[in-house]
Amino acid sequence: MIISFCGPSKLYGSENLEEKLLAFLNEVITDERTNFYLRDSGAFDAFAYNACKRYQVIHSNVRLTFVTPYITEQYCEKLIPKLREKYDMIVYPEIEDKPLRLALLHRNQWMIKVADVVVTHVDRHSGGLYRLYMNAKKNGKKVFNLSNMKL
Numbered sequence: 001m002i003i004s005f006c007g008p009s010k011l012y013g014s015e016n017l018e019e020k021l022l023a024f025l026n027e028v029i030t031d032e033r034t035n036f037y038l039r040d041s042g043a044f045d046a047f048a049y050n051a052c053k054r055y056q057v058i059h060s061n062v063r064l065t066f067v068t069p070y071i072t073e074q075y076c077e078k079l080i081p082k083l084r085e086k087y088d089m090i091v092y093p094e095i096e097d098k099p100l101r102l103a104l105l106h107r108n109q110w111m112i113k114v115a116d117v118v119v120t121h122v123d124r125h126s127g128g129l130y131r132l133y134m135n136a137k138k139n140g141k142k143v144f145n146l147s148n149m150k151l
Helices: 015-028 043-058 073-078 080-086 100-114 128-138
Strands: 002-005 034-038 062-067 089-091 117-120 142-145
Touching: 002 043, 002 100, 015 043, 015 117, 015 142, 034 043, 043 062, 062 080, 062 100, 073 080, 080 089, 100 128, 117 128, 128 142
Parallel strands: 002 034, 002 117, 034 062, 062 089, 117 142
Antiparallel strands: none
């Protein structure tokens, strides 16, 4: 099972929000091997990583996987060694034919495409994150929205 995490860069998680996420993960994850597909560039990403790491301490059947948007030489030299310390695995989606300036968008779309479950925090009816959310729903993905907003 693959669970992808895509959320807003400025969300700051709370203990209540983390408990909500952990309860959902306990509900949806069975004994099968599970990969958490994570990003590493904003507050939501840090929140998701911390919650997933906490979950992994108790459950040995999960892996923390960083999905990188770039494989440029400079990016690989500077950031990948640090990311290898945090994550069990690093994955580069098949987006090398896309312009670098759109790499984040294509990486996020790929994360939704390959996921069985998508975890997000969408609290408005517009923007790129909302479009990702709607795309996931349209393609039959199980989506867990940490926001209390009904979409």
